[in-house]
Amino acid sequence: MQNNNLIIDKPVEADLVDRILAKELYAKALGTVYSHLIFGTIFLFLFYSKVELSWLIIWGGVLFSNAIIRFLFIRHWLKMPENQRDQPWMSRMAFMTSLVNGLLWASTVFFLDFYHLPFESVATSIMVFGLAAAAAVYSAYFLPAFYLAVTPYIGSYILYHTTQLTYESALMAVVFGVFGLMLYSQATQLNTTHRKNIAQRIENDHLIEALKESSLEYKKESNTDFLTGVHNRRYFDRMIKMLWKRHLIDEKPLCIVMCDIDNFKTFNDSYGHAAGDEILRQVTKLILDNIRYSDSLCCYGGEEFVLVLPETALDEGCEKIERLRQKIEQHSFVIGDQKHQITLSFGVSSRVPFNMEDYQELVALADQLMYQSKQTGRNNVTVQVTAEEA
Numbered sequence: 001m002q003n004n005n006l007i008i009d010k011p012v013e014a015d016l017v018d019r020i021l022a023k024e025l026y027a028k029a030l031g032t033v034y035s036h037l038i039f040g041t042i043f044l045f046l047f048y049s050k051v052e053l054s055w056l057i058i059w060g061g062v063l064f065s066n067a068i069i070r071f072l073f074i075r076h077w078l079k080m081p082e083n084q085r086d087q088p089w090m091s092r093m094a095f096m097t098s099l100v101n102g103l104l105w106a107s108t109v110f111f112l113d114f115y116h117l118p119f120e121s122v123a124t125s126i127m128v129f130g131l132a133a134a135a136a137v138y139s140a141y142f143l144p145a146f147y148l149a150v151t152p153y154i155g156s157y158i159l160y161h162t163t164q165l166t167y168e169s170a171l172m173a174v175v176f177g178v179f180g181l182m183l184y185s186q187a188t189q190l191n192t193t194h195r196k197n198i199a200q201r202i203e204n205d206h207l208i209e210a211l212k213e214s215s216l217e218y219k220k221e222s223n224t225d226f227l228t229g230v231h232n233r234r235y236f237d238r239m240i241k242m243l244w245k246r247h248l249i250d251e252k253p254l255c256i257v258m259c260d261i262d263n264f265k266t267f268n269d270s271y272g273h274a275a276g277d278e279i280l281r282q283v284t285k286l287i288l289d290n291i292r293y294s295d296s297l298c299c300y301g302g303e304e305f306v307l308v309l310p311e312t313a314l315d316e317g318c319e320k321i322e323r324l325r326q327k328i329e330q331h332s333f334v335i336g337d338q339k340h341q342i343t344l345s346f347g348v349s350s351r352v353p354f355n356m357e358d359y360q361e362l363v364a365l366a367d368q369l370m371y372q373s374k375q376t377g378r379n380n381v382t383v384q385v386t387a388e389e390a
Contacts, residue, residue, distance in 0.1 A: 020198050021141045029074045032138055036101060037067050039127045046120040047111055055111075063104055070097040098148040105131060106156035128153050129179070136183035140190030150187075154180035225299035227277055228284040236298035236306055240359055243310060248353035255317035255350040256362050257307035258370040262343045262378040264303040275335050279342060282333050290324050304370075306363070314350035318383045321346050325381055345373035346381040 040063040044056055073093050105128055112121040132153040139145035154176050161173035223235035231239070240256075247254045261267075261283060268276040280303065287297055287305070296308040309317050325346060332339040347369025349362050369382040376382070 020202075021194060028138065028141075030071065032101075032134065033067050033071050033074070035131065035134060036063065039131060040064070040067075043108065043124060043127065046123055047117075050117055050120065051111055059104065059107065062100065066097055066100045066104070069093075070101075073097065095148065098145055102149045102152035106152035109156045109160040112160065125157065128157060132179070132183060136187045137190065140187045140194060143187060143191055146184065146187050150180065150183055154183070228280055228299055230284050230288070230305075231296065231298040233298065233300055236296075236300065236308075239296060239298075240308065240363070241356075243308065244353050244359040245356065247310070248356065250311075251352055252311045253313045253350050253352045254359075254362070255307075255309035255312035255314065255348065256359075256366040257309065257317065257321055257349075258300065258347045258363075258366040259305050259307065259321075259344045260370055260374065261303040262345055262374070267340075267342075271335070271340075278335050279333055279340070283328070283342060283344070286328060286331060287324065290327055291320075306366070309350075312350060314348065314383065317348050317350050318381060321348050321381050325379070329379060343379035345370055345378050347371070347373060348381060349384045 040060065044060050047056060073090075077090060108124050108128065112124065114121045132150050135149040135153070136146060139150060158173045158176045158180070161169040161176065163169075223231055225232045243254060261279070264276065264279075267279065284297065284299075284305070287307070291297065291307065292309075294310050298306050298308070300306045307321075309320065312320070325344060329341070329343050331342075333342050334340075347366045349366040349369060351358070351362050353359065365384055369384060373380050373382040
């Protein structure tokens with residue numbers, strides 16, 4: 001059984017955390033495209049007819065071209081299988097479109113004129129503040145994005161106000177600097193939080209999978225005979241009820257076969273329990289190799305087994321079991337350097353169900369027939385007497 005503690009304590013792979021962060025980053029990236037387009041349109045409207053038009057056309061053309069490229073790239077990335085997302089061109093595309101956005105909004109300082117265009121300049125500064133704040137939250141999923149977007153926004157405005165050489169500009173430069181540091185602190189803290197949350201989710205997923213595996217393993221062990229590996233009595237009791245109900249509905253016969261290894265106690269006393277256990281394993285393997293996939297073999301207790309043959313009438317079941325008896329009789333069971341001949345006694349019964357409980361009668365009948373085989377010399381197949389024969 002798997003040790004759950006090993007899974008709980010297993011360190012989460014950093015590359016897996018990075019891939020999940022990247023997926024969440026791109027899942028939210030389309031929002032940044034829309035915000036850039038909206039703010040860019042506002043910017044062009046504010047400065048239209050107030051600055052040289054050719055520069056606005058170039059700025060707007062780069063903005064909208066980059067937005068379209070980024071939109072198509074993000075859509076393509078999200079639709080691709082996860083194992084194909086780490087291609088070099090994709091990393092370069094993400095880097096270039098983010099860098100273009102950063103440089104594009106950094107270049108808006110060349111349009112500022114707080115003396116002649118105070119409203120437009122203040123509005124542009126507010127938009128850059130907003131984009132920087134949004135980019136900081138966005139870059140919390142991927143910190144290098146902070147340097148590609150937020151740093152150019154804030155850095156260009158700090159540089160602009162510093163070069164104005166006025167008291168007000170110096171104050172604005174300090175405000176932008178403090179704002180930039182706050183955004184960086186926020187981005188790093190959010191990045192740490194995101195990583196911890198994702199790591200915890202991965203750990204929880206590992207734990208859930210471990211618990212499922214443990215549950216399945218426990219269920220398997222509770223339904224399996226530890227020595228032979230076949231199903232046990234517990235499994236048989238549940239399985240026969242389900243099969244009986246199905247055959248009751250379909251009105252088809254179900255064959256039950258009880259079998260027991262002949263003189264097994266004598267064999268154990270003569271060769272030891274280890275040899276007896278090996279005989280049990282070899283007998284079950286030989287039976288499994290000679291029955292259908294749809295048939296079931298269960299350990300009923302000790303050296304006694306039960307075979308369930310679905311949709312099998314009495315005559316067909318008798319023929320199959322007789323062939324099986326002969327193969328077992330002719331087989332040499334090897335233990336160490338010794339060969340042993342082992343035989344089994346069988347009891348075969350079959351019936352088309354007519355109520356939900358009569359399977360118990362059929363099992364009891366097969367068991368009784370098996371003991372008749374024991375009493376009549378062993379190594380034979382005893383079949384129920386049909387109504388015609390009676």
